Amino acid sequence: MAKRNVQHIGDDQLVYGLPKHMVGSPSQKNAKRENSPGSRDSPDKPDTQVFWTVHPKDKACDACKAMEGIKFAEEPERPHPNCKCEIRRHEHTPGKRRLGGFIKGYDGNAVEQFFGLGLVRVTIRHVTGALGSGVHVYSNLDGVRQGHTLGKEVVFTFGALTDTPILWNIHIVQKGADNTLVKYEIEYEQ
Structure with missing residues (x-):
């Protein structure tokens, strides 16, 4: 052997x-x-x-x-x-996040800063006051948008080519009468 x-x-x-x-x-x-749960190839x-x-x-x-x-x-x-x-x-798990608040009065403004992916949607809704109020929305990455809340709501979309979270600065300025109140909501992916 x-x-x-x-x-x-x-x-x-x-x-x-x-x-x-x-x-x-x-x-x-x-x-x-x-085969581990949560991997990119996992079906669940x-x-x-x-x-x-x-x-x-x-x-x-x-x-x-x-x-x-x-x-x-x-x-x-x-x-x-x-x-x-x-x-x-x-x-x-990437998901949608929301920020929001109210802006009151002539030249009222709000500034929001957050980390998000390449697409940001800003919705402005008229709440009370003069119907013809205007809004200016500024983005540090994609310029300026402006519009009027005549139809009670206006939506602005900003984009940047990226697949990693980047720092966004969104500045909203209301151009309406002193008794005007608008609500804003920012939707983004993180």
Whole structure:
């Protein structure tokens, strides 16, 4: 009977430059990632986006500290074999958000600042006062729109070519009589 030569790999030994407990077959890792709930390929949550962040320990090396605060689309590789920093998986479901309020009086104004994707919709509704009041809506990314609330409601749409959240500044100025009250609503995706 022939004797097999089997090499024992202890817990303190390295495989492919990593500690033994950190090494798995690539096919196992991909199977887990593809079938996990919330992944982009998962049929139950098609709009969920996944990203990863690195959280270095107190005495982490410079390479690990440089990765802090960055959102990665895929799970990042550890920069060295004995890295003990935490890598967290996050899920983000884009959704519509709304801001709103009231503007009263001649030259009344409102300023809203938020992070959103590339399309913003501003709706102005006449509440009370002179029907012929006008509004000017300014955007830091897509210029100026103006209109009148004669039909009780006016809608302005602003756009910017981006697939990542950007900072929007929306400034609304009412041009109506002192007793005029308008309501504004800003709808955007985050």
